[in-house]
Every structure is written in C-alpha cells, then in structure tokens.
Amino acid sequence: MPKASAPSKSVSSLSSESGNQTSPTTYEDAIQELDALVRRLESGEMPLDQLLSGYQRGAVLLQFCRDKLQAVEDQIKVLDDGALKVWKPQ
Numbered sequence: 001m002p003k004a005s006a007p008s009k010s011v012s013s014l015s016s017e018s019g020n021q022t023s024p025t026t027y028e029d030a031i032q033e034l035d036a037l038v039r040r041l042e043s044g045e046m047p048l049d050q051l052l053s054g055y056q057r058g059a060v061l062l063q064f065c066r067d068k069l070q071a072v073e074d075q076i077k078v079l080d081d082g083a084l085k086v087w088k089p090q
Contacts, residue, residue: 034062
C-alpha cells in the first residue's frame with residue numbers, strides 16, 4: 001500500500017503564515033488582527049491547509065478579546081457598587 005505523500009508545508013511554517021502567534025498586547029490589536037483574518041478566511045482564497053491554522057488563530061484572538069471585555073465589565077461592576085476598591089485585572 002503506498003504511503004500518503006507528506007504535506008508540502010510544515011506546521012511551523014503554517015503557523016507563521018497565519019500571523020503572529022503570540023498573544024496581542026491590546027484589545028485593539030487583537031480586533032484588528034481578527035478582522036484581517038476573517039476577511040482572508042471569507043475571501044475563499046486561503047489554501048485548505050491554512051484554513052485550520054487560521055481558524056485556530058481566530059479562536060485564540062476571540063478568547064483574548066472576550067477576556068479583555070470581561071475584565072472591563074468586572075471593573076465597571078466594582079465601580080457601580082459605589083465602593084472604591086482596588087481592582088486587580090486578571
């Protein structure tokens with residue numbers, strides 16, 4: 001039985017093509033990268049082997065944004081309670 005041919009690109013080269021794999025430093029950076037990634041995914045022009053890594057990166061960016069929004073919401077709840085407390089971001 002013949003072996004399947006090896007993929008032409010390694011996983012590491014795919015991850016480098018899908019953008020910066022580190023966590024973004026700000027919410028705005030994450031939104032900007034996520035927006036660009038969604039446009040690439042929706043264009044239908046990404047090769048199939050890059051779609052999965054793009055989707056995975058998008059999931060990471062989305063979670064980062066959700067976490068940042070939750071932290072802000074938690075801070076607002078502290079302020080709305082009328083008590084001045086030291087707020088520590090998570």
